[in-house]
Amino acid sequence: MTATRTTFGPATRDRGIALLLVMVTLATATVLTTSFLISRENSPDIGVMAERRVTSEWSARSASDLIEAVMETDADWRSAANAGLMIENLNYMGAEIDVAVTDLEGGPVDEDDRQVVMTILATVDGVETVAQRVLEVRPDAGYEEALDPELGEFGVFATHRVDMDSDARLAVWRLSPSVRAGDRGKIGLGFDGSSDFDAPAGALDNAGQVFFSPDVTSSLEAEISAHAVRARSLPVEVWTTTAERPASLSGLVSAFAGLPLPMTLNFNATIPSARYAERIELTDAEFTFDGDDGPVFIDLAHISGQGLLIEDAVVRIKGDVELVVRDDVRIEDSAIVLEPDATLTVYLAEDLHISDSVVNADPALLSDSGRTSSCLTAWSDPRRVRFVQLSETPTNIRREVNVRDHSIVVASIHTPLSETLIDTSSTVAGRLTARELALRAQAALLLDPVFDNKLGLTESSSPLYDENGDPLPGLAEALAATSSAEGFGAAMARLLAVLPEPPASVAEPDDGVTPRDGSRVTRLREWPIDARLQEAKPGTPPADAVFIAPKNAAVVSELGRLLDDVLSAAGLGGGAETPAGGGGGKMGGLADVLSPALPDGDEDEDEDEDEDD
Numbered sequence: 001m002t003a004t005r006t007t008f009g010p011a012t013r014d015r016g017i018a019l020l021l022v023m024v025t026l027a028t029a030t031v032l033t034t035s036f037l038i039s040r041e042n043s044p045d046i047g048v049m050a051e052r053r054v055t056s057e058w059s060a061r062s063a064s065d066l067i068e069a070v071m072e073t074d075a076d077w078r079s080a081a082n083a084g085l086m087i088e089n090l091n092y093m094g095a096e097i098d099v100a101v102t103d104l105e106g107g108p109v110d111e112d113d114r115q116v117v118m119t120i121l122a123t124v125d126g127v128e129t130v131a132q133r134v135l136e137v138r139p140d141a142g143y144e145e146a147l148d149p150e151l152g153e154f155g156v157f158a159t160h161r162v163d164m165d166s167d168a169r170l171a172v173w174r175l176s177p178s179v180r181a182g183d184r185g186k187i188g189l190g191f192d193g194s195s196d197f198d199a200p201a202g203a204l205d206n207a208g209q210v211f212f213s214p215d216v217t218s219s220l221e222a223e224i225s226a227h228a229v230r231a232r233s234l235p236v237e238v239w240t241t242t243a244e245r246p247a248s249l250s251g252l253v254s255a256f257a258g259l260p261l262p263m264t265l266n267f268n269a270t271i272p273s274a275r276y277a278e279r280i281e282l283t284d285a286e287f288t289f290d291g292d293d294g295p296v297f298i299d300l301a302h303i304s305g306q307g308l309l310i311e312d313a314v315v316r317i318k319g320d321v322e323l324v325v326r327d328d329v330r331i332e333d334s335a336i337v338l339e340p341d342a343t344l345t346v347y348l349a350e351d352l353h354i355s356d357s358v359v360n361a362d363p364a365l366l367s368d369s370g371r372t373s374s375c376l377t378a379w380s381d382p383r384r385v386r387f388v389q390l391s392e393t394p395t396n397i398r399r400e401v402n403v404r405d406h407s408i409v410v411a412s413i414h415t416p417l418s419e420t421l422i423d424t425s426s427t428v429a430g431r432l433t434a435r436e437l438a439l440r441a442q443a444a445l446l447l448d449p450v451f452d453n454k455l456g457l458t459e460s461s462s463p464l465y466d467e468n469g470d471p472l473p474g475l476a477e478a479l480a481a482t483s484s485a486e487g488f489g490a491a492m493a494r495l496l497a498v499l500p501e502p503p504a505s506v507a508e509p510d511d512g513v514t515p516r517d518g519s520r521v522t523r524l525r526e527w528p529i530d531a532r533l534q535e536a537k538p539g540t541p542p543a544d545a546v547f548i549a550p551k552n553a554a555v556v557s558e559l560g561r562l563l564d565d566v567l568s569a570a571g572l573g574g575g576a577e578t579p580a581g582g583g584g585g586k587m588g589g590l591a592d593v594l595s596p597a598l599p600d601g602d603e604d605e606d607e608d609e610d611e612d613d
Contacts, residue, residue, distance in 0.1 A: 049127065056129040059095035060122035064131045066092075067099055067118060068523070071137065072516040077101065082108040095122040104134075104177030111139070114453055115181045115524065134181045136522040138454060138461075143499050146455040146463045149241055149488040150388065150414045151433050153456035155208065155447025157188035159240055159416055161436040164199040168422075168439035171206035173429050173446035175379040182524045184208035185447030186458055187229075188238055194219035201226045207447060211458055213237060234457055236471050239482035240416040240433065241491045242391040243347060245324055249299045273297045279327065281309040291319025291342070298323045307350070310334045314363065317342045324390070325349065332356060335363040338384055345386045348415065349393050351400045354426075360385045360410040361429075371406040373427040373444035382430030382448050385411035391487035393417055398435070403428055403443075412451065416484050461519065464499075474498035 067086070071077050078101075080086045087099035098121040103113045120131040139145065151157050155172070164170065172185040185208030189197065192215050204210065210224050210231040224231045264281040270288045271280075273296045280300065289296045296319065300307045307327030317338045326349040336359045338344060344360075346352075358365045360380050365371055393399060401415050404423040413420070413432045420434035422443040429446040439445060455462050460469040478498045482491050 052124040052127040053129070055094045056122040056124040056127050059093040059097065059124070060120045060129045060131040063090075063092055063095075063097045063099065063120050063122060064118065064133055067101075067120070068133075068135065068521050069516060071101075071135070072518055072520045074515070078109045078111070095124045097122055104181055112453070113137070114139075115178060115183070134524040136454065136524050138520050138522070140520075141453070141455050141463065143463055143496055144492065145453060146457075147239075147492060147495055148453070148456055149239075149243075149492060150386075150412065151188070151238065151240070151456075152412070152431065152451030152453065153186055153458050154188040154211075154238075154433070155185035155431050155449065155451075156437065156445060157190065157238065157240070157416075157433045158437045159190035159433075159435050161191065161196040162189065162199060163436070163438045164203050165440050165443075166200045167442045168203070169373065169442075169444040169446075170199075170203055170439065171444075171446060172208055173376075173379075173448045175376065176448045176450055177379065178449040178452075183449035183452065185449055186211060186452065187447075189213065189216075189220070190238060190240070192217050192220060194223040196220075197223055199227075203227065204229045208449075209458075211238075235465075235469075236457060236476045237480045237482075238457060239479045239491065239495075240484050241482055241486045241488060242389045242393060242416065242484060243414075244391050244487040244489055245347065246297070246322055248295070248322065249297050249324055271296070271298065274299075276300050279307050279309070281311070282313045282315065283309070283311045284313065286314045286316065288316045288318060289321040289344075291317075291321050293319070295320040295322065297321075300325045300327065310336075310357075317344045319343075321345070323347065326390075326392070328353065330355075331359065333366075334358075335366045336360065336385075337363050343384050343386075345388065347388050347390050348399075349390045351418075352387055352402070352413075352415070353400070354403045354407045354409055356405040357407050357409075359408070361408045365408060369406065370425075371408055371427075372425045372442065373408075373429075373446060376408060376410075376427065376429060376446075380410045380429075381450070382410045382412055383450060385409075385430075387411060387413045387415065389415040389417055391485050393485070395485050401434065472499055 077086065081101035085098055086101050087097060090097040090099075100119045101109060102117050102119075103109050104115050104117060106117070109116050114136060116135050116137055118133050118135055122129045122131070156170070170187075172179050174180075176183075187204065187207055187210045189210065189212055191197075192213060194217065197220060204224070204227040207229060210227075210229055212220065212224075212231065212233040214233055214235060214237065216233050221231065264283065265287065266284045268286045270290050271282075273294075276298065289298070298321075300323070307325040308323070308329045309332075310330070311332045311334060313334045315334065315336045317336065319339075319341075320343050322345045324347045328351045329346060329348060331354045333355070334357045336344070336357075338360055356369075358371075360382065361376060362378065362380075365375055368375060387401075389399070395417060399415065399418040401413060401418045401420040402423070403409055403426045404421070405426065406424060407426040408429075409427070410429045412430050413428065413434075415435075416433050417435055419436045419438075420432065421438045421440065422428055422445060423438075423440040425442045427444045427446065430448050431451050432445065437445075457464065459465075464472055464475055466472060475495070475498065478495050481494075486494075
């Protein structure tokens with residue numbers, strides 16, 4: 001038998017490739033057909049989900065506008081917000097609405113909070129949208145609120161001179177919630193000539209806005225123009241005055257009057273309220289000013305030498321503590337630590353010297369001998385510590401405020417009669433008033449706008465100006481006549497005496513519509529947060545959507561009807577009954593999206609730069 005051999009030629013190979021291509025085509029067609037059939041089967045559900053997303057998105061946006069309108073009324077919305085959710089499970093435009101209003105750190109809203117975070121959670125059959133806005137709230141304030149004797153609207157105010165080394169730093173404090181919300185620092189210059197301003201080019205680029213006196217010279221304006229900073233002249237002089245000795249100290253009894261000078265404590269102790277005829281030295285131990293059961297008042301008489309010396313010590317402040325020191329205050333190699341909700345006010349008749357110390361910041365920093373401003377990694381409220389110059393301070397002797405040797409001080413320092421020196425890598429975070437200011441050897445002054453109530457001399461909408469932005473009659477002359485040694489109370493009384501009666505803040509109701517003042521609330525910024533479920537902005541809102549433009553009179557009549565519903569749901573008044581669906585179902589869900597309330601500081605810095613451009 002003869003064997004035969006089968007050979008495969010080119011035709012056989014072509015048939016194999018064709019078969020493979022057919023198999024791939026069939027597989028692709030199968031996948032596409034299956035996907036098409038599944039898509040057809042799920043099309044109704046996809047449409048329903050899309051409708052729910054649109055409804056929740058527009059409901060959240062409309063509810064945000066509506067709550068802004070509520071905040072423009074006389075309703076006590078702070079109490080409602082601090083009781084939990086301001087609005088809970090409100091059926092509105094086909095969605096279930098929850099509203100929370102907090103301060104910038106996610107806590108309760110106080111009367112002195114000027115920026116708040118409003119968070120809206122809109123839920124439609126399980127589909128949620130979160131809208132969040134930062135709002136600036138203007139209080140119903142009169143002249144006394146607008147006339148701040150400690151000049152809180154200025155991060156720094158120098159009456160005679162500013163002098164900075166090339167390695168010194170003057171900038172806004174990026175960790176401040178107010179800065180993260182969009183506020184910028186304000187620098188006030190009370191002098192007129194460029195010879196009194198010595199700072200390297202660009203030193204003010206990150207500090208905010210500069211305000212001149214009305215008589216500023218063109219040379220100083222040209223000097224400031226070398227910095228990437230906005231600048232303008234104020235229409236009035238900025239008043240600088242000092243504090244009277246608090247009346248609360250008048251009833252104190254004298255303590256330890258028979259002891260030899262000085263009274264030195266070098267063991268752990270609690271310091272009671274009293275008037276001390278001696279100077280006090282607190283050294284090598286831990287001391288407590290305990291105001292939990294009532295304010296602590298300390299009055300140190302004028303004795304030659306240091307009125308108060310804190311050296312190698314830790315001083316804890318509990319409750320409200322006020323110290324009047326009619327000689328020098330020296331804080332050396334020490335930490336001043338404030339318990340939660342504690343405040344410390346130190347009234348100064350003479351000099352303040354802080355060396356190698358930490359005030360109102362993390363006391364653990366005291367062990368770091370190389371402290372710089374970069375060591376401040378968390379915000380501490382500078383409003384809790386005040387160093388204030390007394391009106392009894394002699395004006396014929398220049399006083400000094402020295403912060404040196406890697407010290408960190410988070411506070412307000414209002415010493416308009418003092419030459420202030422921040423030196424040797426030291427940092428002051430908060431605000432400062434000085435006669436002359438010098439920043440030396442890598443020192444830093446970080447401005448915190450948290451003090452600015454947006455009612456003062458730098459705001460054209462202030463109660464101190466008319467509708468054209470001009471000073472009220474008599475104001476400019478009264479401010480120019482203020483003396484640094486006049487005292488807060490006397491200066492305030494004289495200024496109030498020349499100002500006209502302030503107008504009512506809210507107009508009377510018209511046509512039954514809830515009265516509102518549109519200037520009470522300003523929207524600072526709006527951004528989507530992590531909990532937001534969709535980013536696309538659908539082009540068509542639900543048919544029943546009503547958008548409230550807070551400054552648009554065309555929707556006032558519609559607003560009146562909606563306000564009744566929302567005010568009633570919040571327990572703030574209104575004629576309608578609380579809509580069905582009330583109860584505690586969403587507190588946890590909304591709380592999850594409230595922290596952190598604000599974006600990271602770096603993001604905010606970029607946005608601010610874009611806005612400036």
